Amino acid sequence: MLFNSYQFIFVFLPVALIGYEIAGWFHRKAVIAWLGFVSLAFYAYWRPALLLVLVSSIGLNYLAGALISRRIPNRVNARVWLTLAIVLDLAVLCWFKYLFPSLNFLSSALGSSRHWTDVVLPLGISFFTFTQISFLVDLYQGIAKQQDLNSYVLFVTFFPHLIAGPILHHKEMMPQFQQDRRYRLNPQDLAVGLSWFIMGLCKKVLLADTFGRGANPIFDADRLSAGDAWMGALFYTLQLYFDFSGYSDMALGLARMFSINFPLNFNSPYKAASIIDFWQRWHMTLSNYIMAYLYTPVQQWARKRRQNAGKGVSRKDVTAPGAFAGMIAFPMMFSMFVAGVWHGAGFQFVVFGSLHGFYLTINHAWRLFRHKRTPGPPSHFFVRTGRHVCSVLLTFVCVLVGFVFFRARSAAFAVKMLAAMFGISSSPALHSSDLLPRAAAIPIGLAICWFLPNTQQILSRFKPSLQESAWRTEAVPRGFLWSPNMGWAVTIGALFFIMLFKIQEPSTFLYFQF
Amino acid sequence: MRIDLTEAELAPPATFLSDEKFRRYLFMLFAAPVVLGLLPFLLTRLPGYEQWTPDEDFPALEFSFKTTGQNAGIVIYGDSSAKHGLDPNQISAELGVKAIDLPGSLSELLVDDDLPLRRYLMANRPPRLIVLYFSPWNFDYGHFDPDLFPIYDGMEVLMRHGTVAEISSFAAAHPLFAIQFPLMFYRLGLDSRLLSKDRNLRREKIDRLAASMGHEDSPGLLHIDSGCVIPASLIDRIGSDWVRRMGAKYRTQKTRVLLFAAPIPNCTNAQAVIDRASRVLPSAPPSIMPASLFVGDDTYTHLFAAGVTQATQSLIDAARPLLADSVR
Numbered sequence: 001m002l003f004n005s006y007q008f009i010f011v012f013l014p015v016a017l018i019g020y021e022i023a024g025w026f027h028r029k030a031v032i033a034w035l036g037f038v039s040l041a042f043y044a045y046w047r048p049a050l051l052l053v054l055v056s057s058i059g060l061n062y063l064a065g066a067l068i069s070r071r072i073p074n075r076v077n078a079r080v081w082l083t084l085a086i087v088l089d090l091a092v093l094c095w096f097k098y099l100f101p102s103l104n105f106l107s108s109a110l111g112s113s114r115h116w117t118d119v120v121l122p123l124g125i126s127f128f129t130f131t132q133i134s135f136l137v138d139l140y141q142g143i144a145k146q147q148d149l150n151s152y153v154l155f156v157t158f159f160p161h162l163i164a165g166p167i168l169h170h171k172e173m174m175p176q177f178q179q180d181r182r183y184r185l186n187p188q189d190l191a192v193g194l195s196w197f198i199m200g201l202c203k204k205v206l207l208a209d210t211f212g213r214g215a216n217p218i219f220d221a222d223r224l225s226a227g228d229a230w231m232g233a234l235f236y237t238l239q240l241y242f243d244f245s246g247y248s249d250m251a252l253g254l255a256r257m258f259s260i261n262f263p264l265n266f267n268s269p270y271k272a273a274s275i276i277d278f279w280q281r282w283h284m285t286l287s288n289y290i291m292a293y294l295y296t297p298v299q300q301w302a303r304k305r306r307q308n309a310g311k312g313v314s315r316k317d318v319t320a321p322g323a324f325a326g327m328i329a330f331p332m333m334f335s336m337f338v339a340g341v342w343h344g345a346g347f348q349f350v351v352f353g354s355l356h357g358f359y360l361t362i363n364h365a366w367r368l369f370r371h372k373r374t375p376g377p378p379s380h381f382f383v384r385t386g387r388h389v390c391s392v393l394l395t396f397v398c399v400l401v402g403f404v405f406f407r408a409r410s411a412a413f414a415v416k417m418l419a420a421m422f423g424i425s426s427s428p429a430l431h432s433s434d435l436l437p438r439a440a441a442i443p444i445g446l447a448i449c450w451f452l453p454n455t456q457q458i459l460s461r462f463k464p465s466l467q468e469s470a471w472r473t474e475a476v477p478r479g480f481l482w483s484p485n486m487g488w489a490v491t492i493g494a495l496f497f498i499m500l501f502k503i504q505e506p507s508t509f510l511y512f513q514f
Numbered sequence: 515m516r517i518d519l520t521e522a523e524l525a526p527p528a529t530f531l532s533d534e535k536f537r538r539y540l541f542m543l544f545a546a547p548v549v550l551g552l553l554p555f556l557l558t559r560l561p562g563y564e565q566w567t568p569d570e571d572f573p574a575l576e577f578s579f580k581t582t583g584q585n586a587g588i589v590i591y592g593d594s595s596a597k598h599g600l601d602p603n604q605i606s607a608e609l610g611v612k613a614i615d616l617p618g619s620l621s622e623l624l625v626d627d628d629l630p631l632r633r634y635l636m637a638n639r640p641p642r643l644i645v646l647y648f649s650p651w652n653f654d655y656g657h658f659d660p661d662l663f664p665i666y667d668g669m670e671v672l673m674r675h676g677t678v679a680e681i682s683s684f685a686a687a688h689p690l691f692a693i694q695f696p697l698m699f700y701r702l703g704l705d706s707r708l709l710s711k712d713r714n715l716r717r718e719k720i721d722r723l724a725a726s727m728g729h730e731d732s733p734g735l736l737h738i739d740s741g742c743v744i745p746a747s748l749i750d751r752i753g754s755d756w757v758r759r760m761g762a763k764y765r766t767q768k769t770r771v772l773l774f775a776a777p778i779p780n781c782t783n784a785q786a787v788i789d790r791a792s793r794v795l796p797s798a799p800p801s802i803m804p805a806s807l808f809v810g811d812d813t814y815t816h817l818f819a820a821g822v823t824q825a826t827q828s829l830i831d832a833a834r835p836l837l838a839d840s841v842r
Contacts, residue, residue, distance in 0.1 A: 006694075188531075484531065486542055489545075489546065492546075493544065496547050497546065501697035
């Protein structure tokens with residue numbers, strides 16, 4: 001079920017909220033059970049048969065958790081259960097997501113005409129698989145505690161995050177499910193959550209879909225002029241931004257309606273002044289996940305190898321090229337390669353991930369080696385500002401190049417498009433009458449990304465999300481700070497109505513495919 | 515990765531504002547869309563709405579409700595094949611009885627059923643003959659899935675002319691459509707650049723309809739090719755329940771009812787339509803006319819002006835004996 005559909009807005013959400021209120025009259029456990037139940041119904045709405053995949057995955061992982069934590073007494077080493085569960089999780093993920101696309105890729109690479117029919121990808125399979133793997137790893141390491149089944153089901157399936165994240169960590173969620181508080185509808189949370197949800201809906205419907213209509217014909221074209229290629233890349237870069245940002249706002253807003261705070265997932269990434277900064281702002285929960293469960297373990301393994309070989313592993317040692325390659329570049333390239341593949345089975349996703357791995361490695365090297373120089377006197381305000389603007393623009397162009405691979409139907413097409421963008425090869429313009437009027441929206445989209453406060457800043461007086469950093473109001477102009485007054489109510493209400501008639505043909509979110 | 519929640523993070527947000535303030539905010543937030551949502555329902559009831567509605571087809575549908583005192587001897591009611599394919603003035607001239615067409619469309623029938631005919635009969639003397647005139651594949655319109663058809667026209671007519679009971683009954687049966695009505699109203703308004711600017715064109719259209727007693731030339735430009743094939747989806751749709759029942763409802767001692775199937779284009783499979791219509795329809799099978807006389811749209815039933823005289827003549831021939839039998 002799509003958040004931007006009438007079924008969700010007029011039927012599912014009111015029923016879920018009313019049920020939450022009624023369950024709250026009884027007991028916390030009734031609330032947890034109700035939210036788990038409606039989340040499963042939410043998932044089953046698209047294809048009921050695929051609920052079996054989700055339920056089986058939850059059942060098997062919960063069983064593995066019980067075996068690892070010895071809640072089910074056994075003598076087998078916990079590591080064996082953990083390995084088995086992870087292998088099984090990844091095998092299911094690979095079957096649905098990678099096996100048939102990989103076979104088709106190999107088939108065409110080897111010149112065979114055989115085509116394997118894809119199986120239907122269960123929505124959100126990457127998200128619920130990764131969420132559960134991290135829980136099992138933490139359970140094994142003693143960081144997590146085995147939960148009762150209802151809480152675990154809700155942790156994995158809670159509908160605002162089930163399909164496209166944010167990727168939740170048990171330590172962020174479980175305390176909120178077990179907190180001794182009043183489980184009833186709270187007017188403040190409803191007001192903040194609903195306003196946030198509508199702001200996200202606006203981003204999706206008014207902005208992302210508009211830019212998407214510009215990007216699609218260009219990415220479907222066979223030949224492109226330099227102007228078309230730039231336009232297409234900018235359209236898509238803005239579409240993806242507003243689509244994912246809108247989705248994240250809606251997810252966080254929905255959770256807030258039930259008085260549950262999610263971690264931030266999106267924090268004005270195009271304002272980033274470096275690639276490291278970008279990944280701390282874009283899909284933040286995925287970045288955290290990759291850091292915690294991929295980058296850090298690989299880096300620790302590399303450190304241990306160096307230590308065993310009698311080599312230094314201190315901060316100073318890392319500045320040596322060999323150590324940098326082993327302890328920073330390799331873990332980074334590996335992690336981002338996996339992050340790329342996580343997004344899809346095509347070669348273009350491998351390039352996307354590897355390209356960002358390369359960017360991040362360069363960025364880390366720059367930080368390490370530049371800091372070796374002695375700092376000069378503080379520079380003038382204009383110099384600092386100019387440097388910052390250049391950094392933001394350079395980061396944006398790097399990200400834009402990466403997104404060409406992310407969106408392109410193949411890596412070869414992405415290369416062709418980049419060649420057109422940078423004047424290496426070019427064809428006559430597409431001459432589509434629709435494109436030029438739409439192009440006028442590009443500066444508006446960029447201005448929104450670069451100069452306006454984001455939604456959590458707008459809501460910062462009311463504790464949006466878990467991170468304390470999102471509660472700071474200092475940098476936000478007063479006029480943008482949301483408060484429950486008549487002006488905001490009428491504006492948000494009118495926007496809501498406009499969205500309702502714009503979503504008569506709802507479109508899916510880009511991150512649903514991952 | 516940061517994994518522990520602090521006390522501050524678990525604590526509820528600062529409560530420097532009362533719950534009452536948030537309740538009022540939520541009330542105002544919902545009031546805005548409710549007011550905007552109700553506005554189209556009120557606007558459609560305003561006098562002169564047909565002159566500035568964003569729906570270009572609406573003036574034709576409105577004609578049926580502006581016929582008080584016409585007291586025609588022959589009343590034609592049907593789908594768009596009647597609106598575009600018959601000339602009531604020709605019928606009047608040949609049969610010597612005043613004829614009127616109540617223009618309709620399939621999407622209107624799906625919502626309103628026979629509302630225009632009911633309203634006409636309430637405001638006029640009973641006619642001697644009611645002609646129920648439909649293309650062969652629309653005889654059973656009441657059983658079609660409304661999801662497959664754009665039904666805005668019909669909702670617009672219902673909201674303008676329906677009673678509270680009629681509107682409520684529709685809304686109860688199709689709640690989503692009732693919610694969609696104001697949304698479609700605004701979307702159509704935006705698509706047609708915020709309501710019709712050229713009122714003169716609308717007025718001319720309304721005057722033309724009044725002068726022609728409900729006939730409107732088909733707006734299409736392309737004609738059907740001679741090698742055409744009538745889609746199987748249309749042929750499969752041929753049924754009769756709905757119109758048969760309507761015929762029984764209106765047949766009285768004073769009023770005869772003629773069920774009439776509109777002509778079809780001479781496509782390669784026209785005979786298959788005739789065969790099925792002969793078996794299923796409670797009317798004579800449709801006549802076949804040259805494909806070039808039909809507009810090339812997906813209805814396979816809209817005639818160009820050049821075909822109207824011939825189609826009208828077929829109806830006159832069928833109506834003449836019934837009219838002779840009827841009580842004067």
